[in-house]
Amino acid sequence: MFFLFFLILSPLSESKLKIEITQGSETLPKIAIVPFRNEILSGSKSISSLIEANMTLFGEFNSLKKNEMLSYPHSEENFYYRDWKLLEVDFVVIGNVDNSNLNNLDINYLVFDVGLRKIILKGDISGNPNELEQISKIISNRAYQSITGLDGVFNTKLAYILNPSKNSYKIYISDIDGSDEQLLFNSSSPLMSPSWSADRKKLAYVSFEKGYPEIYIQDLFTGNRSSIDTLGMSNSAPVWSPNSKYIAFVMSMSGNPDIYLYNLRNKKISRLTRHYGIDTEPAWSPNSKKLLFTSNRSGSPQIYELIISSGRIKRITLDGDYNARARYFPNGKDIVLVHGNNGIFHIATKNLKSRFINSISKTSLDESPTISPNGNIIIYATKKKTQGFLAGLTINGKSKFTLPVQEGSVREPAWSPLVN
Amino acid sequence: MTNFSIGFISSLVIHILLFLFLTLDFSLKNTKENFSSIPIKFISLSKEIKEIVAMPQKKSIKKLESNAQSLIEVIKTKDEPILDIFAQENLKTELNNFNLAKENMEVQLRINLIQKRINSVWKKPSMINQDIQVEITINLAPSGEILSFALLNSSKNKVFDDSALAAISNISFLPEVINLDRSYFEKNFRSFNLVFKSIGN
Numbered sequence: 017m018f019f020l021f022f023l024i025l026s027p028l029s030e031s032k033l034k035i036e037i038t039q040g041s042e043t044l045p046k047i048a049i050v051p052f053r054n055e056i057l058s059g060s061k062s063i064s065s066l067i068e069a070n071m072t073l074f075g076e077f078n079s080l081k082k083n084e085m086l087s088y089p090h091s092e093e094n095f096y097y098r099d100w101k102l103l104e105v106d107f108v109v110i111g112n113v114d115n116s117n118l119n120n121l122d123i124n125y126l127v128f129d130v131g132l133r134k135i136i137l138k139g140d141i142s143g144n145p146n147e148l149e150q151i152s153k154i155i156s157n158r159a160y161q162s163i164t165g166l167d168g169v170f171n172t173k174l175a176y177i178l179n180p181s182k183n184s185y186k187i188y189i190s191d192i193d194g195s196d197e198q199l200l201f202n203s204s205s206p207l208m209s210p211s212w213s214a215d216r217k218k219l220a221y222v223s224f225e226k227g228y229p230e231i232y233i234q235d236l237f238t239g240n241r242s243s244i245d246t247l248g249m250s251n252s253a254p255v256w257s258p259n260s261k262y263i264a265f266v267m268s269m270s271g272n273p274d275i276y277l278y279n280l281r282n283k284k285i286s287r288l289t290r291h292y293g294i295d296t297e298p299a300w301s302p303n304s305k306k307l308l309f310t311s312n313r314s315g316s317p318q319i320y321e322l323i324i325s326s327g328r329i330k331r332i333t334l335d336g337d338y339n340a341r342a343r344y345f346p347n348g349k350d351i352v353l354v355h356g357n358n359g360i361f362h363i364a365t366k367n368l369k370s371r372f373i374n375s376i377s378k379t380s381l382d383e384s385p386t387i388s389p390n391g392n393i394i395i396y397a398t399k400k401k402t403q404g405f406l407a408g409l410t411i412n413g414k415s416k417f418t419l420p421v422q423e424g425s426v427r428e429p430a431w432s433p434l435v436n
Numbered sequence: 437m438t439n440f441s442i443g444f445i446s447s448l449v450i451h452i453l454l455f456l457f458l459t460l461d462f463s464l465k466n467t468k469e470n471f472s473s474i475p476i477k478f479i480s481l482s483k484e485i486k487e488i489v490a491m492p493q494k495k496s497i498k499k500l501e502s503n504a505q506s507l508i509e510v511i512k513t514k515d516e517p518i519l520d521i522f523a524q525e526n527l528k529t530e531l532n533n534f535n536l537a538k539e540n541m542e543v544q545l546r547i548n549l550i551q552k553r554i555n556s557v558w559k560k561p562s563m564i565n566q567d568i569q570v571e572i573t574i575n576l577a578p579s580g581e582i583l584s585f586a587l588l589n590s591s592k593n594k595v596f597d598d599s600a601l602a603a604i605s606n607i608s609f610l611p612e613v614i615n616l617d618r619s620y621f622e623k624n625f626r627s628f629n630l631v632f633k634s635i636g637n
Contacts, residue, residue: 032573036551164595392562
């Protein structure tokens with residue numbers, strides 16, 4: 017009897033076949049931005065073209081050309097999933113512009129997931145027609161977020177140093193797509209290390225205008241600038257803490273660089289590292305509790321992590337003869353760094369807990385990586401012959417891009433935080 | 437009188453015929469000597485063999501019989517049934533192993549093909565070192581048609597879940613199982629699970 021029971025039960029207890037899928041397709045998701053009803057032109061560009069330009073900016077999506085679309089639906093009722101599936105589109109954005117009030121457009125839009133045959137976003141935004149580009153960026157952010165689950169970064173900014181000729185240095189701020197460039201500071205002495213405040217209202221950077229490196233904080237709206245008072249000692253590599261309370265920086269007391277903290281409220285300076293080796297290039301963890309820094313205390317530049325409350329220091333990189341200029345990813349668990357071996361420098365990522373360093377850039381003189389606030393894109397400076405320019409890639413390695421080349425060498429990009 | 441003469445003549449004829457037959461026979465023997473000698477030799481030879489073989493046989497059979505009897509008794513009581521089971525089991529497991537190996541090979545081939553197909557359509561969301569996975573259960577027809585699929589264990593990341601579900605709804609067919617032995621199909625692919633992982637090569 018028991019045996020019979022066992023026989024009946026045994027096929028049920030047998031575990032089901034499990035097939036693991038880990039790779040995914042090499043092809044990018046395909047999006048279609050359908051021309052909006054009554055869409056209004058901004059210059060020569062329509063809302064849908066602006067959104068399309070944003071969504072494809074970092075090479076994260078392929079897009080379907082407007083003349084390849086079978087129809088231009090404007091509402092859920094005349095949207096047919098099979099038409100888009102036929103065109104192998106994964107996501108479709110459609111919309112309507114209510115232009116009854118020409119000073120305040122009302123735009124509603126929908127994002128469809130063709131694979132799942134469902135609407136994943138319904139949005140509504142209104143604004144002045146003069147600000148169509150900004151409105152398009154917000155729609156792009158929302159659509160991007162609904163598709164990828166990551167924050168859209170289309171209205172973020174980039175700060176960088178331009179070195180157009182031998183004795184000319186400039187700090188610029190532009191939109192992340194390179195448009196709307198604004199000169200922030202111009203000097204005949206070197207400028208370095210731009211760093212954004214968390215509220216995006218200020219920028220800290222290093223200027224050699226007095227003959228030695230000194231940190232300046234510049235208000236982006238008033239243009240006021242002031243240096244950190246360090247009693248004439250050279251100081252550099254400022255980084256603004258995400259909680260806006262501190263600037264971590266490097267100061268050389270008696271010629272040896274160590275990491276210090278500048279309290280923005282009471283303007284007091286406290287020392288964080290105390291080592292005869294060089295400690296430099298601090299970077300804040302997203303929770304403002306830890307710092308990464310580069311130190312040659314082991315003989316070669318390596319990355320270390322410092323817990324500010326306890327002062328405990330832990331070595332992070334073990335492999336390679338050069339690991340420097342680290343930055344945390346927004347998850348606080350991974351870092352991006354410059355990984356060098358035998359004179360070749362790549363941008364690499366590393367999980368704090370694993371030993372493995374993963375090189376992600378293919379060019380060879382790469383430096384100063386900056387991570388998008390959503391953690392998906394890295395922009396870094398690289399060189400072709402003597403010309404420095406900015407390049408970027410998505411962390412899954414599927415997309416690589418270069419930013420438009422400027423007159424002169426571009427260095428040290430700094431991606432702004434998101435605006436709330 | 438006539439009866440006597442008939443009898444005499446007929447007996448004479450028979451005698452003449454007998455004489456003739458005998459002389460003929462004699463001449464036959466002479467002419468075909470080799471032919472007739474062969475069966476004689478053959479018969480004698482066969483008799484000799486029979487005797488030689490038969491003589492010891494009669495004795496050894498009895499011995500063998502008695503030996504066999506004791507052997508059979510031993511086998512019946514101890515070795516024979518165990519040996520039998522062992523042999524059967526060995527054969528069974530060997531056959532099973534062979535069938536399993538065959539099934540494994542056939543099934544593994546399909547698994548590889550299915551992995552390849554789903555990898556080719558899955559637009560995996562980009563995420564750094566976020567170790568998550570979503571498990572989806574699939575019901576398949578022997579024709580390869582996906583009859584139904586459902587989320588079994590969510591990754592708790594909606595975009596990740598959706599990307600996996602979209603990949604499956606985009607294929608609707610897994611022709612890889614079409615030529616598979618029906619019993620293998622029922623056992624492995626009638627209902628199976630797909631595990632989409634964020635980390636892996």
